Amino acid sequence: MKSNEPSFYEEVRVNGISRSDFLKFCTTMAAFMGLEASGVGQIVKALESKPRLPVIWFHFQECTCCSESFIRASHPIVASIVLDKISLDYQETLMAASGVQAEEAYKTVMQKFPGEYIVMVEGSIPTENEAYCCIGGRSALQILEEAVANCKAVVAWGNCASAGCVQAARPNPTGAQPVHKVISGKPVINVQGCPPIADVMAGVVVHLLTFDRIPQLDELGRPKAFYSRRVHDTCYRRANFDAGLFVESFDDEGAKRGYCLYKMGCKGPVTYNSCGIIKWNDGISYPIQSGHPCIGCSEAGFWDNGPFYQHLPSIAGFGIETTADKIGLGLGIATAVGVAGHAIVTNVRKHKEITNTPETVAEPETKKV
Amino acid sequence: MRSRTNPMREVHVWELPVRLYHWVNALCITGLCITGYIIGNPPALMNGTEAYFNYWFGTIRFIHFLSAFLFFFNFLFRIYWGFAGNEFAKWTNFIPLKRSQWKEIMDVIKVDILQVTHKKIDSIGHNSLASVIYFITFLIFLLQCLTGFGMYSAMSNSFLPKLFAWIVPLLGGDIHARQLHHILMWAFILFAIVHVYLVFYHDYIERRGITSSMIGGWKFIEEDVYERHETESKEKAEK
């Protein structure tokens, strides 16, 4: 990268951010990323000295909630990460350019920074018929494949790009696929959530900037710093879970007392995210704190594991309210009836063996040769 | 008074380790099904109180995990005993690789399930159909341990559960592991109903003392069946 490009720090200073705010931001990011104290210095140094990270940001089949989340990050520096560092290159929602100029913008990035630029993707890619998502006459898949060929890494924003989200929910009419299923050979960072938490998104960008390599990922490609713990593990209602105190309906006494939302279908025990720690909207609250169960928005296929207000998913093909327990109980009763029937038949058909009349013993059939 | 003389021989079929395994297993499964069901559908026991007041749900989960470890090691032990144990405990009983096993499976279906023919099934240990069913239950044990420890790995740093962490992403997330784990509980319950019934059924029809055999290890076996078995074993040994 050319050193005559302004560094991130230089850019934010121009935008009127004080040094002390800048340092606060670096410290917060280091804390979110779970770095040691020395990590703060590394972040400060990186942001002060390194030029902008070349980024191409695509929107495929999505609702733009990831961008919305990102630009609503309350910290002004997070906003400037987006507005000043990414819109300059290519971001379909935020950039000023359109049409030919827009196309040129990202082609320029690809030519100027081969092997250095990051491709960020919002949205899933249709594979049933590529025509479901076209930009400038080319399909999402074609655009992505071309852009990824020379990139350094791919960031998949949100559940759509990481796992298909609502577009991939049954019956998935467009054959929507997440990024990691349609490309290969490049590291993909799945920043899960619908949308991901703004500070998590910022954390991932700062990590890429500071360390020049992708963060440590879990088995599902999610950065471990933000997705290694379940919402349940950091939930402030957890004491109520362990005490067996559950909200039974949204307007009951338990709801007022702040009991655990497990029986209201809370997916916290099966969802990996930072909601309980970083929270949303400048750390004001998160769904559970507002009395709503977690719906598992950072897990693959969460739309199909509903209904949201039920502990276990319904079983597909058995109707919306049918849980494993209902089917199990039905099968249990059927088995008991079957067993009872068999017992009755046995008494009839095996009468001789049971009463053991002498003929039975003598009967040649009873001896196997 | 009804009575009969039937030349029967007492045969020691189930060695002590097999019997111990059986009852530890039965106890664990009962405990795991009850605590597991409560974990999936917790009743509103203490509502109206505050959280610092009690820990009953945590205790239920603790019992579940404790029984889970016991269940797992007991299961491992049984696999070991499938190699070290006597001929009735050997792993070869459980996997129908031999023609004779398949023939016996067909016979058992005809004699005991459909009851269209009336002859005696010779096997001294498990009959071949029962063995296959037990093999399937072993696979279910394995799946239950995989999903259970897979979920457990999220809340533990110890070595053993971490060994199972890979199963969760393979299934597509914790919710699927949990769902599968919950569904499999019903497989255990269905098995238990049929299993207990069939033990009573065989005792009722064959009068070999199969129910008590899991306590003392001994079964009554008809003299001729026993002799046939002995000659077959000798022939095998000579080969």
Ligand code: HEM
């Ligand atoms: C006979 C065997 C077992 C049965 C019938 C059984 C049954 C269940 C059931 C029904 C649940 C509730 C699932 C739900 O609806 O949320 C559960 C939860 C669970 N089981 Fe098992 N289980 C068995 C063995 C095991 C084993 C071997 C382990 C291994 C550690 C295990 C670990 C767990 C864990 C970690 C949970 C989740 C509990 C929580 O986080 O609250 N289970 N089990």
Ligand code: SF4
């Ligand atoms: S509200 Fe949800 S995340 Fe919080 S303790 Fe209860 S089940 Fe866990």
Ligand code: SF4
């Ligand atoms: S609490 Fe659950 S559903 Fe809500 S934002 Fe967090 S992960 Fe998504």
